Amino acid sequence: MRLVIARCSVDYVGRLTAHLPMAPRLILLKADGSVSIHADDRAFKPLNWMNPPCKVREEEGRWTVTHGKTGEQLILTIEEILHDSSHELGIDPGLQKDGVEAHLQELLADNITTLGTGWTLIRREYPTAIGPVDILCRDHLGGTVAIEIKRRGEIDGVEQLTRYLELLNRDSLLAPVKGVFAAQEIRPQARVLAGDRGIECVTLDYDALRGIERTDTLF
Template structure:
């Protein structure tokens, strides 16, 4: 990544035209070809940018640029459109390049794997006397998150999501169709469990006889203190 702090102006042309007058800004040039121009405010959102794939070319300032004090000119062109970003540099305060290497990616707290693990350890969230049979129970079309049994020995397939949408309901429906063919498990009912379930997904699930369960992640981790609640 190349990080430049400079006094610059920026002109964008493409689907719309935009202009940033001269000011001191942060310019980030990433290895994927993206270029982002930031101010000292506005949180994470850049003032202007070019998404990858793009190509940055440093060109000599023309006579008009030199007359207003431009010392360098960058042109960033999109690979798949006519969009163009022109950055005119008046004064470079800092210019450094660092190889950041391969990023391992973001690990989110409360993602589906964590919810699945917590629910497998606490099947009583689904009902008294319930127990977990297996995590990642295999089916011919992929593993269902949890296979559990209720207090009466009935089989339930549980699909766990952080945000439950229609796609998750469709996924669970396919698993149930496969599990119903196993005489050792049938009949198998379904539970769609998530921290948040979208209204359309709830309607579809309940229409198909699938039970919806909203998971309280903090409570399952033991972080929710009922004594601190106002209501």
């Protein structure tokens, strides 16, 4: 991982255009080929980013990040580099889910029709460049659905599912992909954010799932 702190402006050129004016920012270049631009707020969410595969061309005062498939670009105009360091993190062991959360995923995958008649499982732990989606399945109309499962549903879980959906919807074989946020308990703020982003919320009853009874049904 390479960490660069620089005074820079950022222009996104692609299906849409966006501009970040000159300011100090953190530029994060990961081993997976992703590049993201961060400010000193917004928690973990970047101001702008480019998912892999992408190529970085560094020139004096200008970096150009080009996506290998779409040709979209991030153009960074560098006024001053304040810090530049690289760190080898090695292979990450991944997120270890607690027992209840992992069991919820297993039960729901094995009995995906508890979400609706005609639903079918594609895969548990569906791999993506930014981590595995808990469950990928198809609904009764054949549409692709990404499910994020939590024991307690918070805003960060909705943010996580949003990032998965942004990535999955770039795959023409899967798109359009809609999201389902499933948890034993979902906080009101998380429900509001999910609804604003078109994500369905489902409250799971752990004991009912263990007995293979129906949970909240979407359709």
